[in-house]
Amino acid sequence: MRANVWSGRNTVQVENVPDPQILNERDAIVRITATAICGSDLHLYDGYIPTVKRGDILGHEFMGEVVETGKGVSNLKTGDRVVVPFPIACGDCWACRHELYSVCENSNPNYGIAEKFFGHSTAGMFGYAHITGGYAGGQAEYARVPYADVGPLKIEDDLTDEQVLFLSDIFPTGYFGADLCDIRGGEVIAVFGAGPVGQFAIASAVMMGAERVIAIDQYDYRLQMAVNRARATDVINFSEEPDIVEQLKELTAGRGPDAVIDAVGMEAAHGHGALHALDRAKQATRAESDRPHALRDAILACRPGGIVSVIGVYGGLMDKFPSGAFMNKGLQLRAGQCHVHKYLKPLYEHVKQGHIDPSFVVTHRLELDKAPDAYEIFKHKKDDCVKVVLTP
Amino acid sequence: MGSRASITVLRSREELERLWRDARYRPEQIDHARARVRFVEAPGDRGTEIHVELEPGVSGGVLGEAVRKLRGTEPLAKAKDGLHRFKQQVETGVIARSDGAPEGQQLRRQLRQRPAQPLEHDELQRAGA
Numbered sequence: 001m002r003a004n005v006w007s008g009r010n011t012v013q014v015e016n017v018p019d020p021q022i023l024n025e026r027d028a029i030v031r032i033t034a035t036a037i038c039g040s041d042l043h044l045y046d047g048y049i050p051t052v053k054r055g056d057i058l059g060h061e062f063m064g065e066v067v068e069t070g071k072g073v074s075n076l077k078t079g080d081r082v083v084v085p086f087p088i089a090c091g092d093c094w095a096c097r098h099e100l101y102s103v104c105e106n107s108n109p110n111y112g113i114a115e116k117f118f119g120h121s122t123a124g125m126f127g128y129a130h131i132t133g134g135y136a137g138g139q140a141e142y143a144r145v146p147y148a149d150v151g152p153l154k155i156e157d158d159l160t161d162e163q164v165l166f167l168s169d170i171f172p173t174g175y176f177g178a179d180l181c182d183i184r185g186g187e188v189i190a191v192f193g194a195g196p197v198g199q200f201a202i203a204s205a206v207m208m209g210a211e212r213v214i215a216i217d218q219y220d221y222r223l224q225m226a227v228n229r230a231r232a233t234d235v236i237n238f239s240e241e242p243d244i245v246e247q248l249k250e251l252t253a254g255r256g257p258d259a260v261i262d263a264v265g266m267e268a269a270h271g272h273g274a275l276h277a278l279d280r281a282k283q284a285t286r287a288e289s290d291r292p293h294a295l296r297d298a299i300l301a302c303r304p305g306g307i308v309s310v311i312g313v314y315g316g317l318m319d320k321f322p323s324g325a326f327m328n329k330g331l332q333l334r335a336g337q338c339h340v341h342k343y344l345k346p347l348y349e350h351v352k353q354g355h356i357d358p359s360f361v362v363t364h365r366l367e368l369d370k371a372p373d374a375y376e377i378f379k380h381k382k383d384d385c386v387k388v389v390l391t392p
Numbered sequence: 393m394g395s396r397a398s399i400t401v402l403r404s405r406e407e408l409e410r411l412w413r414d415a416r417y418r419p420e421q422i423d424h425a426r427a428r429v430r431f432v433e434a435p436g437d438r439g440t441e442i443h444v445e446l447e448p449g450v451s452g453g454v455l456g457e458a459v460r461k462l463r464g465t466e467p468l469a470k471a472k473d474g475l476h477r478f479k480q481q482v483e484t485g486v487i488a489r490s491d492g493a494p495e496g497q498q499l500r501r502q503l504r505q506r507p508a509q510p511l512e513h514d515e516l517q518r519a520g521a
Contacts, residue, residue, distance in 0.1 A: 020510040023521045024486040055507025090484040109493040134492020
């Protein structure tokens with residue numbers, strides 16, 4: 001089959017590789033009909049995630065048609081249309097039983113690598129380096145899906161691929177970021193990053209009843225999408241005025257937002273002055289893996305007693321964590337790779353009911369064979385790119 | 393300290409003690425004649441802790457141990473693999489296999505992963521999948 005593989009920093013290529021096979025009785029094979037490039041794929045592309053290897057098939061957002069099932073998979077049959085969640089979760093361990101699917105205790109065969117980096121192992125993930133298991137990803141014609149009796153969501157209506165594809169990651173991830181903010185109605189929520197995940201975090205915060213949602217980015221076209229499609233009430237463009245913390249205080253009459261969502265992660269573009277230069281230099285020389293301006297500013301901007309919700313991906317270590325602000329303001333720091341399985345059905349219901357059409361983020365559609373071009377377009381935000389969908 | 397391994401499995405103590413004796417589950421990576429195994433009820437709803445202590449000297453000398461530690465073939469690494477595989481078999485019924493680690497959990501393979509892309513048929517057979 002054809003598959004998009006990592007072949008060195010800033011390089012991917014579409015190659016012929018063997019077709020996947022059933023390895024366990026709980027596996028299924030899916031013929032992929034749509035797959036997307038995620039912002040976190042760029043962290044791999046840029047070489048910031050440890051343990052990625054030449055030849056790894058990338059991609060963790062995909063959907064398609066079941067073509068084969070292992071004998072332990074009774075809920076799916078050949079021909080079923082499914083969306084596949086990006087974390088690989090067994091459904092049986094203590095974590096899965098408590099809906100903490102992204103920290104499944106059994107799905108990562110490389111638990112030793114993960115323990116070295118994180119202290120504990122976390123769940124396996126599709127197409128996301130060997131620290132999360134070394135599973136082939138979904139930017140390919142076919143994928144093997146482990147624990148297929150637990151993960152895949154059956155799509156049984158005539159919604160298009162683009163309307164349901166993002167249930168695999170970015171819609172639940174954005175929703176999870178808002179869910180961590182304990183929104184009860186009337187809050188002010190600030191969202192760092194108006195990329196695809198940020199768009200869904202904004203839309204979700206609005207759906208949950210936040211009164212004002214402030215989108216923060218450096219690109220006007222993304223901020224326009226945040227207002228027009230995700231229904232943000234305010235925007236901050238930090239390319240025009242770099243002091244985000246001060247602007248958030250102004251917009252809230254000094255209080256600060258009740259909760260702040262970091263939908264940026266380890267490769268933040270904003271930040272200024274000597275600290276930014278130091279972070280860039282340390283990250284370039286791999287002395288610091290994470291460039292954490294968004295997280296620092298989120299902590300400084302959040303109102304005392306508020307919540308900082310981290311859904312942007314970090315990979316290792318950061319410098320100059322504002323521990324004084326964090327402690328003295330009494331903040332709660334909440335984070336995680338999304339427990340997608342928990343949100344699949346309720347969010348699918350929102351899509352079916354027409355409360356949201358997740359396809360609004362799609363700006364580019366290319367064939368799988370054009371993946372190298374697609375990565376460049378996405379990385380450099382050419383042609384006002386927000387989200388790229390690839391079709392095998 | 394260096395010769396102990398442990399894991400928590402979401403099953404009752406009675407069931408785990410029974411499965412530990414069952415040839416279909418009993419971890420072959422552990423030299424059972426030279427290991428002391430304790431089953432302890434875990435706090436709350438966590439299931440049962442399994443503690444394995446390897447007999448001193450089972451590793452075969454300081455130098456031999458250092459070499460095997462590097463390769464992940466020392467008895468302790470194998471015992472950890474065995475515990476993880478036991479937990480997987482008991483909780484999920486399968487061994488977690490990926491394209492990069494088709495044999496499942498093996499500490500000795502972790503630094504020599506194959507790329508995360510599907511295997512050829514003969515590779516699969518060698519990996520026991």
